[in-house]
Amino acid sequence: AQRVTQPEKLLSVFKGAPVELKCNYSYSGSPELFWYVQYSRQRLQLLLRHISRESIKGFTADLNKGETSFHLKKPFAQEEDSAMYYCALGGSNYKLTFGKGTLLTVNP
């Protein structure tokens, strides 16, 4: 079975502070991990994928297969980063399994 856990429903940080959104997964096969983001009044959209190993909007995420984690990090949070963040797991069965999401608020 595929399962994604995001332990924090809410995360509040100040502008300029580091931020880490946690994601743990359970999957017996070779996982593909994603972070999706939903800004206020916008559609859910892809932020980054583990396979691309790129930094998007200053965010990075490293897949740790030993700890089955895919935490999202940014060294200096900005107010425009305030959004709902979803970690998602893709397998070979044509579906994404999403975590329940973490609402990030970046305070001025």
Add this chain to the structure above:
Amino acid sequence: KAGVTQTPRYLIKTRGQQVTLSCSPISGHRSVSWYQQTPGQGLQFLFEYFSETQRNKGNFPGRFSGRQFSNSRSEMNVSTLELGDSALYLCASSLEWRGDTGELFFGEGSRLTVL
């Protein structure tokens, strides 16, 4: 190019009725997925279609069904509505499942309220 379009955007039904939701994918996209989004459960997978074939179905009762047409447009139907079916129903499309980028493009959703 135009994004994923879902209609209707909002609808109100009563228990026992049925509802049909429509999704037009991005032009050229052949894979269409449906998700139910609720505050308590988050995003839950309903089904995925490719070339008119359902390739996977989530853990929902048989009252939830879907189909895909030859032009890749998709519909989902919920019969005998229950209060718990109130949710935002999201459609997402991609060229092929996971394709080159693994990216799903989401619509704005159809918000269903069951009274």
